[in-house]
Amino acid sequence: MARTKNSRFEAVFNEVGRAVVALLGALIVAFIAIWFTSDDPGKAIDTLLTGPLSSKRTMGLWVDDVAKLTLTGLAFALVFQARQFSMGVQGQVFVGGLFAALVALSPVGTTALAIPAAILAAIVTGAIYGFIPGYIKARFGANEIVSSLMLNYIAIKVVDYIVRADLAPAGSGQLMSPKFPKSSIFPAFIPHTRFDLGIVIAIITVVVVWFMLYRTRWGLKLRLVGHNPRFAEYSGIRANSIMVSAMTVSGAIGGLLGAVFVQGTAFGRIAIDFDGGLPFEGILIAIVARNRPLAVPVVAIFYGYLRQGAQLMGIRTDVPAEMISVVQALVILLVASSFSVPGRKLIARLFARPAAA
Structure with a gap:
């Protein structure tokens, strides 16, 4: 039973972590692109991150x-x-x-x-x-x-x-x-x-x-x-x-x-x-x-x-709205790939219970 719970936790953590890492990686690349293409990158990034909640x-x-x-x-x-x-x-x-x-x-x-x-x-x-x-x-x-x-x-x-x-x-x-x-x-x-x-x-x-x-x-x-x-x-x-x-x-x-x-x-x-x-x-x-x-x-x-x-x-x-295409492509590439979330094995060990005698 413990093994089943641990395996489920590991699978959920890996999937959530994969998506989060993919999103963060795509956003970092988008921020870099915005920084070099915009005259006011601070305003552009702020609009990207807070615009949908502005009204x-x-x-x-x-x-x-x-x-x-x-x-x-x-x-x-x-x-x-x-x-x-x-x-x-x-x-x-x-x-x-x-x-x-x-x-x-x-x-x-x-x-x-x-x-x-x-x-x-x-x-x-x-x-x-x-x-x-x-x-x-x-x-x-x-x-x-x-x-x-x-x-x-x-x-x-x-x-x-x-x-x-x-x-x-x-x-x-x-x-x-x-x-x-x-x-x-x-x-x-x-x-x-x-x-x-x-x-x-x-x-x-x-x-x-x-x-x-x-x-x-x-x-x-x-x-x-x-x-x-x-x-x-x-x-x-x-x-x-x-x-x-x-x-x-x-x-x-x-x-x-x-x-x-x-x-x-x-x-x-x-x-x-x-x-x-x-x-x-x-x-x-x-x-x-x-x-x-x-x-x-x-x-x-x-x-x-x-x-x-x-x-x-x-x-x-x-900044052109086509910038979202960059984010889309990177998210697809990262999430669809088979990379593992860094530290996954270490966290799995920390949550693993000692085996019964």
């Missing part, structure tokens, strides 16, 4: 990013758990956002059912769009990376065309739909901020995904397929079926993220390229969290803070 508005921006990063991180973590590398979350976001917008702009959008109906439409259509690359791989052996990326391209172009041709007001020259009815927009918990229903949806989704992965037979099969697909086949588990279902559930989360985008207080409408490339950042969240659902929101909190700090630094100082 209710910036805190709302941070919370909004955390909600969206959590959902996209969960979507990628699910398919990575099944040892698949589908890149289709962005396409699922566009499809889910489109159908959520269609519900919001329909007669249903003015009723009390507007928000749940739009969310349901986004989840169903996102799941269907996630099912397609999974079925293509299971049935025809197509590479899921290529097929999902191509489906992303199709979804983005089709949605952009529909927004310009059908949803934007005729003759206005706008690249967005009219504002949704108030009953179709997520209510803000703090007025005039982006602190809205999206963060609650993200938390609920984390709990649901964790329960599905660690408290259901389906989750056990998925993790077994991801760990050792050949052994899973010998055990009577249909690996292809599990793989397709994982990509379908991931697609449902991607569609849900689309609804959070277009129905959130930040938008309240659908526009072309409304995602801003954020869904792909879920890959980083999933990698740092080691595909663990409960770790995804924790990583999203810290990464979202850095992301907002970098954007504010780009607005308020002379």
